[in-house]
Amino acid sequence: GQNIDQPTEMTATEGAIVQINCTYQTSGFNGLFWYQQHAGEAPTFLSYNVLDGLEEKGRFSSFLSRSKGYSYLLLKELQMKDSASYLCASMDSNYQLIWGAGTKLIIKP
Amino acid sequence: DTAVSQTPKYLVTQMGNDKSIKCEQNLGHDTMYWYKQDSKKFLKIMFSYNNKELIINETVPNRFSPKSPDKAHLNLHINSLELGDSAVYFCASSQDLGDLSVTYNEQFFGPGTRLTVL
Numbered sequence: 001g002q003n004i005d006q007p008t009e010m011t012a013t014e015g016a017i018v019q020i021n022c023t024y025q026t027s028g029f030n031g032l033f034w035y036q037q038h039a040g041e042a043p044t045f046l047s048y049n050v051l052d053g054l055e056e057k058g059r060f061s062s063f064l065s066r067s068k069g070y071s072y073l074l075l076k077e078l079q080m081k082d083s084a085s086y087l088c089a090s091m092d093s094n095y096q097l098i099w100g101a102g103t104k105l106i107i108k109p
Numbered sequence: 110d111t112a113v114s115q116t117p118k119y120l121v122t123q124m125g126n127d128k129s130i131k132c133e134q135n136l137g138h139d140t141m142y143w144y145k146q147d148s149k150k151f152l153k154i155m156f157s158y159n160n161k162e163l164i165i166n167e168t169v170p171n172r173f174s175p176k177s178p179d180k181a182h183l184n185l186h187i188n189s190l191e192l193g194d195s196a197v198y199f200c201a202s203s204q205d206l207g208d209l210s211v212t213y214n215e216q217f218f219g220p221g222t223r224l225t226v227l
């Protein structure tokens with residue numbers, strides 16, 4: 001079956017670095033997405049990886065290892081506004097996104 | 110200039126009623142989606158639709174039906190509402206499914222409709 005696993009919740013300190021891991025198993029693979037969702041709001045796109053390696057975009061970076069079915073989202077210089085849920089999603093062979101349940105990130109001062 | 114819009118934002122109704130949620134996108138995208146996000150925050154695809162093909166998640170009850178009057182709209186109609194239908198429903202759109210000229214098919218989400226069935 002198709003499955004996305006990520007931790008339910010993580011806590012980090014303002015100014016620090018946090019890594020959110022995601023493992024996936026999907027029927028075919030057309031890329032791995034990370035979305036951010038603040039409470040009560042819609043998900044917004046953060047990053048996309050389809051090749052192995054690290055993609056950096058400002059304070060956020062995303063890594064992919066296709067052979068391991070593994071990705072992580074790295075957030076640096078954490079700010080209070082980064083408190084949100086981070087959703088990992090794998091695009092399968094039908095170009096459908098299979099979503100994880102999201103990781104709720106709590107930032108403490 | 111909202112990219113993906115949904116109405117209503119909140120919908121409270123009685124069990125057994127029929128209701129519709131409207132979605133419009135002004136991004137010129139070819140593909141639109143409906144998602145259900147339950148209390149555990151799982152985003153589950155219900156439908157994806159472009160002018161060529163409707164893909165239905167087989168776990169979606171046939172009480173739910175998408176209706177697309179044109180490429181920019183994909184409305185969700187729900188018959189005989191049940192308590193378990195209470196959730197947040199998100200509409201989304203993307204350039205196209207499998208369009209090789211597009212590096213990736215980022216999906217843009219509407220603000221969501223919080224449906225409460227009493």
